[in-house]
Amino acid sequence: MKYFLGIDGGGTRTTAAVSDETGKIIRTVSGKTINYYSVGMDTARSNLAQVIEEAVCGFGSDFSFAAAFIGCSALDGDADEQTLNALCGGVINSEIISMSSDVYAALKASDSNCVAICGTGSMVIGEKSDGSIAVKGGWGHTVGDEGSALAIALNALRLCCIMHDNGEKTPLLEKAESFFGVSDFREAIDKIYGEYSAKDMLAKFATDVAALAANGCMTSRKIIADEAHAFAKTVITLLKEIGGSPMLMLYGGVFQHNEYFTEEFMNKVREAYPFQESMLLDIPPEVGATRIARSLYYNGKA
Numbered sequence: 001m002k003y004f005l006g007i008d009g010g011g012t013r014t015t016a017a018v019s020d021e022t023g024k025i026i027r028t029v030s031g032k033t034i035n036y037y038s039v040g041m042d043t044a045r046s047n048l049a050q051v052i053e054e055a056v057c058g059f060g061s062d063f064s065f066a067a068a069f070i071g072c073s074a075l076d077g078d079a080d081e082q083t084l085n086a087l088c089g090g091v092i093n094s095e096i097i098s099m100s101s102d103v104y105a106a107l108k109a110s111d112s113n114c115v116a117i118c119g120t121g122s123m124v125i126g127e128k129s130d131g132s133i134a135v136k137g138g139w140g141h142t143v144g145d146e147g148s149a150l151a152i153a154l155n156a157l158r159l160c161c162i163m164h165d166n167g168e169k170t171p172l173l174e175k176a177e178s179f180f181g182v183s184d185f186r187e188a189i190d191k192i193y194g195e196y197s198a199k200d201m202l203a204k205f206a207t208d209v210a211a212l213a214a215n216g217c218m219t220s221r222k223i224i225a226d227e228a229h230a231f232a233k234t235v236i237t238l239l240k241e242i243g244g245s246p247m248l249m250l251y252g253g254v255f256q257h258n259e260y261f262t263e264e265f266m267n268k269v270r271e272a273y274p275f276q277e278s279m280l281l282d283i284p285p286e287v288g289a290t291r292i293a294r295s296l297y298y299n300g301k302a
């Protein structure tokens with residue numbers, strides 16, 4: 001029996017799936033992010049090693065995968081040999097190892113030609129009629145990632161700073177103080193640049209912003225709508241390049257847990273594509289990654 005490894009290395013966590021040669025998933029494990037831009041290569045490599053150790057537990061010391069595919073949020077295309085070896089060398093025992101973007105794994109998990117992801121970061125990927133791949137977004141939180149949980153959280157926190165300076169007391173500011181466990185928002189400075197400085201920690205505040213929006217907070221609704229519209233423009237650009245999509249697949253925590261964001265996002269998309277259909281991706285990217293791994297082994301291509 002041959003076994004295949006598929007990994008979805010998102011901005012917050014890494015999920016690995018092991019499948020047999022029939023495609024049946026026999027094990028799924030999760031760990032910390034392997035995005036080496038966020039945590040550094042040494043930490044990413046250590047996080048990957050911990051996930052692999054759990055994934056192969058019980059298989060024996062000489063166990064080897066037939067093929068492995070890693071989808072990594074630090075990439076928007078295929079990894080070069082140096083990067084692949086730096087992250088995976090000596091960590092994954094496999095006949096074939098390949099690594100590309102995490103959105104590529106999500107695309108292969110779907111039956112569509114276009115997948116939009118909004119989680120800690122954001123990106124959209126599409127496949128053209130000639131089989132070539134197009135990617136938009138994914139510029140990272142410093143200059144991009146519009147629509148992401150982190151973008152929503154940071155914009156909300158910036159507004160909280162202004163509200164505090166203006167002497168306002170609003171539901172959003174009160175929620176931020178509660179999030180950081182402080183009675184005065186200025187006391188959150190140490191936490192923002194200390195224990196909450198990691199992207200995944202700050203991004204969690206987007207859940208509170210979504211809850212406020214669901215309860216009718218217009219300030220929170222505007223923050224979310226602005227980010228939803230910004231990411232929709234990125235997706236529209238991609239759809240134009242690939243010639244449209246019969247079904248736009250949506251994946252990531254923002255789409256899964258923020259109905260108002262998804263509604264505003266699709267309203268904006270339908271301004272350009274009035275009949276565009278969408279649905280949440282119901283097959284995890286790590287499963288798509290195992291499909292890629294099997295294809296690499298049996299067909300020599302993804």
